[in-house]
Amino acid sequence: MSDLKVVKTLDCSGMLCPMPVVKTKKAISDMEIGDILEMISTDPGAKPDMEAWARQTQHDLLETHDEGEKYRFLIRKTH
Amino acid sequence: MENGKRKLALISSRGTLDWAYPPFILATAAASMDWEVGIFFTFYGLPLLKKDFQASVSPGSNPAMPMKMPFGPEGFQNFNWPIPNLIANNIPGFESMATSLMKKTFKNKGVASIEELRDMSVELDVRMIGCQMTMDVFGFKREEFIDEAEIGGAATFLEFAADANVSLFV
Numbered sequence: 001m002s003d004l005k006v007v008k009t010l011d012c013s014g015m016l017c018p019m020p021v022v023k024t025k026k027a028i029s030d031m032e033i034g035d036i037l038e039m040i041s042t043d044p045g046a047k048p049d050m051e052a053w054a055r056q057t058q059h060d061l062l063e064t065h066d067e068g069e070k071y072r073f074l075i076r077k078t079h
Numbered sequence: 080m081e082n083g084k085r086k087l088a089l090i091s092s093r094g095t096l097d098w099a100y101p102p103f104i105l106a107t108a109a110a111s112m113d114w115e116v117g118i119f120f121t122f123y124g125l126p127l128l129k130k131d132f133q134a135s136v137s138p139g140s141n142p143a144m145p146m147k148m149p150f151g152p153e154g155f156q157n158f159n160w161p162i163p164n165l166i167a168n169n170i171p172g173f174e175s176m177a178t179s180l181m182k183k184t185f186k187n188k189g190v191a192s193i194e195e196l197r198d199m200s201v202e203l204d205v206r207m208i209g210c211q212m213t214m215d216v217f218g219f220k221r222e223e224f225i226d227e228a229e230i231g232g233a234a235t236f237l238e239f240a241a242d243a244n245v246s247l248f249v
Contacts, residue, residue, distance in 0.1 A: 016189045018108035022199055025111035043189075049108075056085070056112035 004062060004074055007035040013042045013070070020046045021053050024075065028059060031077050036062070039073045046071055085114040088240035090248045091124035096134040096178060096193065097144070099127050101249045103196035109245075110203035117243075118200075119236035120228075121210035124249075125219070127197070128209045128228045134193055135178040139168035149183035156184075201227045208236055 010027045012020040020041045027037055039050070047064060050073050054061035060076040087109040091102040102124070106116045126132050138144050146160040167173055186192070191199075200207065208231045209224055221230065229235075240246050 014189045015191075018104050018111065019189070019191055022107050022111045022203075025113075025203075053112055056114075 004036050006038040006074065007031060009038040009040070011040045012046070013040060015041070016043050017045050017049065021049050024050070024053065024073075025057070028057075028075065028077050033077050033079060035077050037075045037077065039075065041071045041073070042069060044071075046073075050075075085109075085112075086243040086245075087114050087116045088236070088243035088246040089116070089118045090236070091118050091120045091127060092122045092249065094123035094126050094132075094134060096136045096181060097141070098249065099124075099134045099193045100190075100196075102247075103193060103200060105247070106205045107196055107199050107203060110200070110205050114244075115206075116200075116203075117206040117208065117236070117239045119208045119210065119231075119240075121213050125210055125213045125217070127193070128207060128224045129219075130223060130225055135174055136181045137174060138162060138177045139164060139174070142167070144177075146177065147180065147184045149180055149187050197225075201225070206239065208239075 008027060008031060010023055012023050015023070020039065020043055024037070024039050027039070031037060047066070050061060050064070054075065059078050061073060062076055063074040065072040087105065089102045089106060091099070093099070102118050106118055110116045120128050127134065136144065138146065142164055146162050148156055148158070148160070150156070167177075182192070207228045209228045211230050211232050213219070214221075214230065
């Protein structure tokens with residue numbers, strides 16, 4: 001893991017599409033610009049979906065970690 | 080497309096549990112990507128806007144639907160039970176049993192319920208238009224539908240869909 005300062009962690013373990021994306025959107029809405037959200041998902045579909053979500057919303061998907069059973073995403077709110 | 084936002088226009092025309100999912104999944108996903116989303120609920124899709132609705136699966140009319148058991152060891156759960164059409168169509172109570180098994184399977188796997196997805200659609204400002212003509216045909220009343228639904232016709236939906244980036248009929 002990097003030394004980025006995570007402001008909030010959202011655990012979407014056990015949830016399938018579209019919940020990780022929906023929950024991420026809701027969590028980001030409640031944060032300040034520049035804040036970093038950590039999102040954890042067990043859904044393999046969350047990886048391509050989070051990449052697409054970040055491109056569409058233009059928030060920064062800073063890091064994606066594949067930890068076997070789990071994926072960990074770091075997202076910076078940009079607007 | 081206003082304000083540079085992408086726009087999704089959906090028609091939901093089927094009211095079974097399995098077919099209720101695609102419009103709500105796409106709507107919530109698109110709204111989560113800051114798209115503007117509208118769904119036109121027409122014909123059998125309209126009851127999905129009711130305050131109380133009971134969406135069922137209909138295995139008899141969809142022989143490709145896999146029958147899964149939502150309990151027991153993984154191999155047992157993943158087994159696809161072959162159900163002859165004669166049974167799916169003719170045994171009383173088969174549909175409600177299949178519906179409850181399907182709901183349990185969805186829940187166990189981490190799929191949100193239709194009710195949850197609809198609540199989320201409301202929260203994400205998805206525009207939901209109920210078809211006036213269908214209301215008239217089936218004798219539904221305005222007060223049977225959630226307050227967030229608006230009632231309109233084909234022209235109402237088409238005006239919304241006119242500049243949509245993605246339009247789908249489900």
